[in-house]
Amino acid sequence: MKKEVKVSDLVKIDENTYEIPKSFREDMKVPARLFANKEIIEDILTDKSLSQLANVSTLPGIQKVALAMPDIHQGYGFPIGGVAAMSVEDGVISPGGIGYDINCGIRLLSSDIKVEDTKNIIEDLATALFNVIPSGVGQGGKLKLSVDELDKVLLNGAKYMVEQGYGNQDDLEFCESNGCLKNANPEMVSERAKKRGADQLGTLGSGNHFLEVQVVEEIFDEAAAKAFDLKVGNLVVMIHCGSRGLGHQVCTDYVKVMVKKLPEWGIKLPDRELACAPFKSQEGQDYFSAMASAANFAWANRHLIGANVRTAWQNIFGKDAILKTVYDVAHNIGKVEAHKIDGVNMEVVVHRKGATRAFPPHHPEIPHAYQQVGQPVLIPGTMGTSSYILTGTEKGLEVSFGSSCHGAGRRLSRTEAKRKVQGPELRKQLEAKGITVRCDSNAELAEEAPIAYKDIENVIDVVVSVGLAKKVARVRPYAVIKGG
Amino acid sequence: MENFELIPHTADLKIKVFGKNKQELFRNALIAMFKIIKPEYIEGEEKKFDVMVDSPDIEALLVDFLSEALYLSDANSIAFKDAQIHEFTDKSIVATIIGFPIKSFEVVEIKAVTYHDLSIKEVNGVWQTEIVFDI
Numbered sequence: 001m002k003k004e005v006k007v008s009d010l011v012k013i014d015e016n017t018y019e020i021p022k023s024f025r026e027d028m029k030v031p032a033r034l035f036a037n038k039e040i041i042e043d044i045l046t047d048k049s050l051s052q053l054a055n056v057s058t059l060p061g062i063q064k065v066a067l068a069m070p071d072i073h074q075g076y077g078f079p080i081g082g083v084a085a086m087s088v089e090d091g092v093i094s095p096g097g098i099g100y101d102i103n104c105g106i107r108l109l110s111s112d113i114k115v116e117d118t119k120n121i122i123e124d125l126a127t128a129l130f131n132v133i134p135s136g137v138g139q140g141g142k143l144k145l146s147v148d149e150l151d152k153v154l155l156n157g158a159k160y161m162v163e164q165g166y167g168n169q170d171d172l173e174f175c176e177s178n179g180c181l182k183n184a185n186p187e188m189v190s191e192r193a194k195k196r197g198a199d200q201l202g203t204l205g206s207g208n209h210f211l212e213v214q215v216v217e218e219i220f221d222e223a224a225a226k227a228f229d230l231k232v233g234n235l236v237v238m239i240h241c242g243s244r245g246l247g248h249q250v251c252t253d254y255v256k257v258m259v260k261k262l263p264e265w266g267i268k269l270p271d272r273e274l275a276c277a278p279f280k281s282q283e284g285q286d287y288f289s290a291m292a293s294a295a296n297f298a299w300a301n302r303h304l305i306g307a308n309v310r311t312a313w314q315n316i317f318g319k320d321a322i323l324k325t326v327y328d329v330a331h332n333i334g335k336v337e338a339h340k341i342d343g344v345n346m347e348v349v350v351h352r353k354g355a356t357r358a359f360p361p362h363h364p365e366i367p368h369a370y371q372q373v374g375q376p377v378l379i380p381g382t383m384g385t386s387s388y389i390l391t392g393t394e395k396g397l398e399v400s401f402g403s404s405c406h407g408a409g410r411r412l413s414r415t416e417a418k419r420k421v422q423g424p425e426l427r428k429q430l431e432a433k434g435i436t437v438r439c440d441s442n443a444e445l446a447e448e449a450p451i452a453y454k455d456i457e458n459v460i461d462v463v464v465s466v467g468l469a470k471k472v473a474r475v476r477p478y479a480v481i482k483g484g
Numbered sequence: 485m486e487n488f489e490l491i492p493h494t495a496d497l498k499i500k501v502f503g504k505n506k507q508e509l510f511r512n513a514l515i516a517m518f519k520i521i522k523p524e525y526i527e528g529e530e531k532k533f534d535v536m537v538d539s540p541d542i543e544a545l546l547v548d549f550l551s552e553a554l555y556l557s558d559a560n561s562i563a564f565k566d567a568q569i570h571e572f573t574d575k576s577i578v579a580t581i582i583g584f585p586i587k588s589f590e591v592v593e594i595k596a597v598t599y600h601d602l603s604i605k606e607v608n609g610v611w612q613t614e615i616v617f618d619i
Contacts, residue, residue, distance in 0.1 A: 101618075195559045249555060252597075256544075273600040413494055414592075416492065441590060444591065
């Protein structure tokens, strides 16, 4: 049993920045760093987040520091909100450090529809969106893919969906990696994973996944808001989902492969859920290609949901009502990126497990239209609180490998959330706040209640104070559509 | 008395399972995994699947056995209610798992069975394990 990290082990190194020194445990290869304030630290006192963060710092080839974003909470292996960069040359890739829901992420669509023009229509809109998006557990979509078609999705992601007549070129332009990781290889994805994914394209899944209609409430950065087409009082649509059963199976398959090979590679881990492979090994490369394929599936999924939302939207508001993709960003992913380590540019495999890429202005990987303002960083709050649109910064690139938080971060278990609030009561509370809810399961609604999460304002304050990202806009929920 | 209990976990589902021997522990873990997410059964015939799993050790065997059931559940829209274990060692299991068709799960879908905090041990003559499911 490894030594557990206590709050008293944290060393404050700057405002809202705490460190677990490398000397804390013999097996730590680098220090571990947490961006948080006192309230956030209190929220994680009772769980194992900090010990999980220390465990990440033991991975072979980890560079500089193991990081936790302010929405940190206990996961399995990595803490949620974890970021780690491993050397491409002699480091590892860890499926558990990316997560079972590969390329779980957020897509945001903007509109010109004013909230005041929709008071009598929001119920119809919520129902139309609920009907067009199969969102329950194990729900298949309307699109059934042949083996050949699925392979094309895995290879080309959202681009293949555009070729099939769903969505448009702009959706690809305003998507991380243009909705397609080029190192994908469908042959590295098992038949089992493909079977699980064959009918799941266009579906949200359950748990914390959602589709929301939101209202832009406040603008903090006029230039960036203009670039992102965000205006106070306008409706936007936020989609949160991932790679469904296909991605879950890819991760399961490769954790199994790697667990078996750990002794041969001489890798000792404090937690087998951190199972990993040398990045340059056959197994490491096979997983990297399979993960990219699953990431492409997730982008195709959010792309198709976006296209289906557009159809429902235009059925309500008319054919001229346009929904533009502002951006689509992954928050469970592994990517090879160049970062400055000890003053030298180095290729690393950045693991983001519940963390969002947040690249600054002028970065070559962000769209031309956003070059002056930076990459949109999409941070959902909860079904009853604000969400935020941020932009990446140079400081973030230096201190967090260009990463930010991915949400508010849970603070209560699902059981505890249900003890504190009942589904029907929560439904009434939300509706009293002007939030329309479409969710078949009261239990699932209660499990995802705002009280189960940290205060989003607090999390965003830490992100901004540390300089990981800058505020652009705050949006509030208007219609919440969930699975279950 | 139930032969499993829910353990608090911030984000995921964690259960503690009991059994009078290792075989029963595995069977109870399978039954518990589906019970906690409340399958919504629909009319349809019982479906049986023969599973054979080999793993490096008993913890890996439990993860792999439950992962196998999870895959079969997701790919066939069924939930498993029971298992007959035919052969069992610490590194291999041969079993028939028995399920019924479902519409959905009432609670949430389990994405995966994890190794996190997993240990299998005997305490006062009772075999027990704790398992974290990613949801």
